[in-house]
Amino acid sequence: MSKLRVGLLFGGRSGEHEVSISSAKAIATALNAEPNASKYEILPFYIQKDGRWLGGEEPQHLLGSSVALPESPSPDHNQIVSDPQNQILSPWQSPSQVAEVDVWLPILHGPNGEDGTIQGLLTLMQTPFVGSGVLGSALGMDKIAMKMAFDQAGLPQVKYQAITRAQVWSNPCVFPKLCDEIEAVIGYPAFVKPANLGSSVGIAKVRSRQELEAALDNAATYDRRLIVEAGVVAREVECAVLGNDQPQASVVGEITYDSDFYDYETKYTAGKADLLIPAPLPDAITHQIQDMALQAFAAVDAAGLARVDFFYVEATGEVLINEINTFPGFTATSMYPQLWAHSGIPFPELVDRLIQLALERYKGES
Ligand SMILES: Nc1ncnc2c1ncn2[C@@H]1O[C@H](COP(=O)(O)OP(=O)(O)OP(=O)(O)O)[C@@H](O)[C@H]1O
Ligand SMILES: [Mg+2]
Known part of the structure; x- marks a missing residue:
């Protein structure tokens, strides 16, 4: 039986480029181990920070090595990295090996990867791919659109207000009114966020008018769409979902840390945050979280796949949904695979299941 060729897409143009590489390395290791190795053959594609795709031996080598990738490839590097026909590829052109892919695994986080753009391209290629399609990815990326969808589904969440960059950078008479309104509706402490980033980039916790103004101005440099949320004092718990039309929820995990909130540094500095699996929660709360995760999905x-993140306000017993991530971090130590490992699905089997789910979904839709 010939092997299924799995196109591993990794890197990408988002701030989570390095996380994507770590996730891709872990997934490649899982595909190279038996029984996956007899079923699948990896065709890796590395998307550079400038958006150009690399196929062939170089990404294969990058996946296998522990060498860090060049920060941002020089123009010379792009020259070397051309198609076999010796053409320099534009960002929208793909290497010739793309035609050989049977199923895609887009291991990309954040904008240009987890937001529906790549999913649109793969849909046009008429090749099955792992994960959400255009709609699910786009809704999962934009925090405003996501919260509107959750509101419609009746899922409880923190109070929030959608804001545009144009409002923040409007004339000096309008901006104070906007801040007055935020103070009246949301109050302090509040979280100011760009709607479409990830990894806590551009997010600030604000406790005063001065901090609010600065945070809005800063967040507006990252995105046209911003969101301001009421800050809650809560435990942060996460649930993994796996499946298509009849998805399953995993055990619930908790993230603990000492910093003020789960900011970029806490997320990516070893030892600054701990994962607790399963989270020590009353059974009824665990079930409620699992149920809400499936509703959010x-x-x-x-x-x-998706990882759904919640705030558990222990003081009141409330569970509030924070967000859904349609391609969560997937390194060997990431929450998503760990939650499944604790639910009886080891990492290699999880990757196999995801590929099978992609094939199943494609068959059902074509
Ligand atoms: N309303 C809130 N109340 C309390 N803490 C919050 C609130 N919003 C965000 N936080 C803190 O900030 C962290 C990051 O916020 P959030 O999860 O919304 O963005 P993100 O992690 O950048 O998004 P993504 O998971 O897509 O990368 C949360 O994990 C939490 O610690
Ligand atoms: Mg988050």
């Missing part, structure tokens, strides 16, 4: 039309 359906609300945005997610497919294959």
